[in-house]
Amino acid sequence: MQKGYKVVSSEKHGLSQRGGKVTCFLRFGDKIASPIPIIGSVDLIIATEKACILDVLEFTKPDRSSKLIIAEYEKESQNSYYPSEKYLTKVLNENSEYIYLVPVLPIIAKYTNLKIINTIILGYIVRFLPITEEELLISINKHFTGTNLELNQKVFAQGIALK
Numbered sequence: 001m002q003k004g005y006k007v008v009s010s011e012k013h014g015l016s017q018r019g020g021k022v023t024c025f026l027r028f029g030d031k032i033a034s035p036i037p038i039i040g041s042v043d044l045i046i047a048t049e050k051a052c053i054l055d056v057l058e059f060t061k062p063d064r065s066s067k068l069i070i071a072e073y074e075k076e077s078q079n080s081y082y083p084s085e086k087y088l089t090k091v092l093n094e095n096s097e098y099i100y101l102v103p104v105l106p107i108i109a110k111y112t113n114l115k116i117i118n119t120i121i122l123g124y125i126v127r128f129l130p131i132t133e134e135e136l137l138i139s140i141n142k143h144f145t146g147t148n149l150e151l152n153q154k155v156f157a158q159g160i161a162l163k
Helices: 050-055 085-095 105-111 114-128 133-143 146-161
Strands: 006-013 022-029 044-047 067-071 098-102
Touching: 044 050, 044 114, 050 067, 050 085, 067 085, 067 114, 098 114, 105 114, 105 146, 114 133, 114 146, 133 146
Parallel strands: 044 067, 067 098
Antiparallel strands: 006 022
16 A cells, blocks of 8 residues: 555455454455456465365466465364365366465474464565565554564564575
């Protein structure tokens, strides 16, 4: 917003209050017609849990140019089937040529805090955005205070450093 982009967000709530999934859309650019993207039109899709990417693959572009950013984190599930690595790989490759598995687990383990996954991913995706590291750090500095600010600054930098 500081760069003059129009920004719109929207959420599709699942059973989030009981540990379920929430799908969020964030659109920004010079002109935005709707908060929810058109199926087959998304440039960048992020999943903070590995299998959740399956819920939004319909938004990938038909030419397989959408970038898929997937945290290497698997949420334990009770009484449900978790997709195999082989199946996930097959489906992801059918939908995109650009698949990035982000190794968030060592950072999460270091700080014993699952909530930092978003900031790690934010640091990682800056390479794909028309927004600089400095601009995102300004935003982090505005939204966090105290020890939360320090932690988010650290993990943002660690996300940037991930290959």
